[in-house]
Amino acid sequence: MSEVNVPVFCCWNGCIKDGTNGIYYEGSNYRMTTVKGKTKFNELLDHLYQVTGLDRKRSKFGIIGRYPTDIQAFRVKYKPLPVVDDTSLETMLEITTKHPYIKDIDLYLEVESTSVGVIDPATCSSPSDILGGSSKRQKTDIHVKLERETDRNSESDGVVHLVDSSTLNKDSISGHVSKPCMSSLWLDDHDLRVGLCFKDGDELKKAVDWCSLKAQQKCVVRETAKDEYIFECIRWKCKWSLGAARMKKHGLVEIIKYTGPHTCHPIVPEDFKSEFETDEIERAVRYMPTQTISELKKWWKKKIGYELETSDVRLAKEKAIKRVFGDWDQSFEDFPKLMSALCSSNGLLVDWKYDLFPNPNFASFCGVFWAFPQSIEGFQHCRPLIVVDTKNLNCEYQLKLMIASGVDAANKYFPLAFAVTKEVSTDIWRWFLTGIREKVTQRKGLCLISSPHPDIIAVVNESGSQWQEPWAYHRFSLNHFYSQFSRVFPSFCLGARIRRAGSTSQKDEFVSYMNDIKEKNPEARKWLDQFPQNRWALAHDNGRRYGIMEINTKALFAVCNAFEQAGHVVTGSVLLLFDELRSKFDKSFSCSRSSLNCGDVYTEPVMDKLEEFRTTFVTYSYIVTPLDNNAFQVATALDKGECIVQLSDCSCTCGDFQRYKFPCLHALAVCKKLKFNPLQYVDDCYTLERLKRTYATIFSHVPEMSAWPEASGVPRLLPPVIPPSPPPSPPTYVSGTKCRTTPLATKKKS
Numbered sequence: 001m002s003e004v005n006v007p008v009f010c011c012w013n014g015c016i017k018d019g020t021n022g023i024y025y026e027g028s029n030y031r032m033t034t035v036k037g038k039t040k041f042n043e044l045l046d047h048l049y050q051v052t053g054l055d056r057k058r059s060k061f062g063i064i065g066r067y068p069t070d071i072q073a074f075r076v077k078y079k080p081l082p083v084v085d086d087t088s089l090e091t092m093l094e095i096t097t098k099h100p101y102i103k104d105i106d107l108y109l110e111v112e113s114t115s116v117g118v119i120d121p122a123t124c125s126s127p128s129d130i131l132g133g134s135s136k137r138q139k140t141d142i143h144v145k146l147e148r149e150t151d152r153n154s155e156s157d158g159v160v161h162l163v164d165s166s167t168l169n170k171d172s173i174s175g176h177v178s179k180p181c182m183s184s185l186w187l188d189d190h191d192l193r194v195g196l197c198f199k200d201g202d203e204l205k206k207a208v209d210w211c212s213l214k215a216q217q218k219c220v221v222r223e224t225a226k227d228e229y230i231f232e233c234i235r236w237k238c239k240w241s242l243g244a245a246r247m248k249k250h251g252l253v254e255i256i257k258y259t260g261p262h263t264c265h266p267i268v269p270e271d272f273k274s275e276f277e278t279d280e281i282e283r284a285v286r287y288m289p290t291q292t293i294s295e296l297k298k299w300w301k302k303k304i305g306y307e308l309e310t311s312d313v314r315l316a317k318e319k320a321i322k323r324v325f326g327d328w329d330q331s332f333e334d335f336p337k338l339m340s341a342l343c344s345s346n347g348l349l350v351d352w353k354y355d356l357f358p359n360p361n362f363a364s365f366c367g368v369f370w371a372f373p374q375s376i377e378g379f380q381h382c383r384p385l386i387v388v389d390t391k392n393l394n395c396e397y398q399l400k401l402m403i404a405s406g407v408d409a410a411n412k413y414f415p416l417a418f419a420v421t422k423e424v425s426t427d428i429w430r431w432f433l434t435g436i437r438e439k440v441t442q443r444k445g446l447c448l449i450s451s452p453h454p455d456i457i458a459v460v461n462e463s464g465s466q467w468q469e470p471w472a473y474h475r476f477s478l479n480h481f482y483s484q485f486s487r488v489f490p491s492f493c494l495g496a497r498i499r500r501a502g503s504t505s506q507k508d509e510f511v512s513y514m515n516d517i518k519e520k521n522p523e524a525r526k527w528l529d530q531f532p533q534n535r536w537a538l539a540h541d542n543g544r545r546y547g548i549m550e551i552n553t554k555a556l557f558a559v560c561n562a563f564e565q566a567g568h569v570v571t572g573s574v575l576l577l578f579d580e581l582r583s584k585f586d587k588s589f590s591c592s593r594s595s596l597n598c599g600d601v602y603t604e605p606v607m608d609k610l611e612e613f614r615t616t617f618v619t620y621s622y623i624v625t626p627l628d629n630n631a632f633q634v635a636t637a638l639d640k641g642e643c644i645v646q647l648s649d650c651s652c653t654c655g656d657f658q659r660y661k662f663p664c665l666h667a668l669a670v671c672k673k674l675k676f677n678p679l680q681y682v683d684d685c686y687t688l689e690r691l692k693r694t695y696a697t698i699f700s701h702v703p704e705m706s707a708w709p710e711a712s713g714v715p716r717l718l719p720p721v722i723p724p725s726p727p728p729s730p731p732t733y734v735s736g737t738k739c740r741t742t743p744l745a746t747k748k749k750s
């Protein structure tokens with residue numbers, strides 16, 4: 001082979017194209033020359049500088065050989081072979097020997113100017129230094145330039161292109177002009193990387209899809225502008241991403257940004273969907289934790305395209321809240337920020353209670369009171385009645401939850417104010433009840449229903465309290481009263497009498513039960529006598545309770561369900577409470593509005609009574625006898641007793657008329673007899689219009705978490721100090737009102 005001369009066809013100042021027979025050159029400069037079959041790479045470079053007349057001080061070049069592959073009878077396909085060293089040169093020079101019908105070899109020169117480069121060719125010891133003396137430098141600096149014809153056939157006939165193995169590094173030589181590095185369709189051994197070029201977006205997508213499929217990962221693509229693509233792993237915790245755009249300099253779609261590899265686990269197909277849903281919802285919750293279930297559902301439908309079940313979204317959201325706000329200690333720190341976000345967006349009224357540390361930037365949490373102006377606004381349309389109660393939260397810090405609720409036109413609890421505290425005491429009840437008077441309602445004649453706990457009684461009876469007559473009428477929940485009694489007198493028989501005495505509306509019946517109790521146990525009677533009878537006995541209530549004798553604790557705290565769930569910390573629970581409250585408002589508003597639109601006027605309790613009368617009227621025959629003073633005696637064939645109805649007083653001796661403030665069956669019988677419209681005796685608090693107004697105020701959008709304002713005026717809160725461990729220092733008691741006390745102008749639903 002030593003004697004063999006190989007004809008060499010050199011081309012430069014043009015570009016490599018891809019056609020049906022593989023690569024070819026289209027350009028302005030050509031030279032024919034011959035080299036010895038055993039020429040070394042350095043010698044070739046010297047020779048080519050002579051042949052081409054290029055200035056080695058001002059330019060350098062990479063060499064691409066046109067190498068025949070896929071040789072069939074009458075057809076040869078050529079692929080680019082970078083000539084970078086003696087071995088690759090030898091491969092090229094052997095072509096004419098191996099394939100006698102090929103008469104010469106083609107070398108395409110990629111010329112680059114080095115006049116602005118940091119490497120001065122004059123200082124280089126050999127020409128190979130310019131191209132990169134080490135293999136690393138060669139990899140860095142040699143680029144294959146390859147363009148494809150817009151010939152669909154060439155793509156579909158399975159032509160395989162050689163790929164340059166270089167890694168583009170734009171910083172290796174400053175002033176370096178990057179050359180496109182064309183990807184083949186076959187990416188088995190080549191990772192996606194910056195600098196890799198594709199004919200178009202479709203080809204790029206196919207390449208990325210194939211890589212993802214092989215690695216069992218999934219990504220989505222966004223076309224951010226024309227011919228600009230961002231691929232991201234669908235698992236948002238994984239930072240894998242790829243950006244590509246069509247570059248003006250070569251007209252190809254080039255990868256310009258790549259962050260990899262995937263940090264997510266490969267996807268197991270059967271678990272994928274639920275994992276994906278949970279992850280995605282967590283992402284949304286992290287971004288905007290106040291999104292409602294229905295907002296999340298809508299977002300999902302729009303983004304992914306299919307509907308999620310409400311229960312699935314609820315579960316996923318709860319899980320996400322647990323993960324995002326799962327840490328108790330962190331929770332006390334986050335809490336003021338959440339409240340301040342709710343304050344600035346929805347006008348939330350907040351009052352913090354904490355013990356300052358010697359360093360006043362820190363404090364331990366004692367309690368927080370909050371009320372939404374939406375509730376305060378709605379309460380104006382409810383009957384003048386408030387129920388308060390408290391419950392222990394089964395959590396690390398033994399926190400207590402307090403609630404104040406009104407009752408809406410449909411006899412459902414209407415949440416008004418909340419507090420979370422580290423303990424419940426006289427002080428705390430004073431703070432809570434004063435908070436309601438200062439922030440929630442100044443209404444006169446309120447009925448306050450609570451347990452007969454000594455702390456509450458003490459606060460209500462304090463001088464100057466706004467919870468005494470005529471401002472308020474304190475009443476006990478009969479079930480709480482009964483259980484307090486039972487703790488002192490565990491007799492079942494006595495307990496049953498207490499219940500009957502408390503719930504009868506007949507004064508004489510009440511008296512007889514009380515005498516009975518005195519006879520059975522004088523001590524029990526003495527115990528009862530320490531409380532005014534109007535506190536617990538319906539017969540002495542004077543219509544303040546609207547018939548509400550007991551607190552249904554489960555229903556009262558239903559809106560606070562999140563506080564009960566294991567794993568929820570206080571911040572997460574308040575977030576979920578906000579959710580519940582909003583959906584309660586939305587649901588009740590739309591229900592009452594549609595009932596109104598259907599022509600209904602009154603809520604269920606009244607409608608049920610009218611219906612009861614309509615059905616019993618057929619079976620009972622009511623005998624209505626006029627008495628003196630516009631009173632009527634009503635008797636039925638079935639009832640032994642008879643009742644006296646006084647329409648002008650809205651009263652009946654059965655007690656129900658006064659109790660519920662709408663006509664009892666007897667009063668309805670009188671109305672029917674007199675052809676009076678019974679609705680004039682129904683209290684306005686039962687109208688659907690009032691129900692609608694109660695829930696008419698809209699909650700405002702809370703911005704994403706990153707936009708939450710810092711809580712001003714609240715020190716950094718640490719978890720409450722739980723007795724018996726002594727506090728770190730003698731605490732300074734501070735109670736502060738940190739948010740505006742005037743509600744924001746609230747928006748109404750239409």
Ligand SMILES: [Zn+2]
Pocket residue numbers: 217218233234235238239240262263264
């Ligand atoms: Zn990933």
Ligand SMILES: [Zn+2]
Pocket residue numbers: 643652653654655656657664665666667
């Ligand atoms: Zn009656």
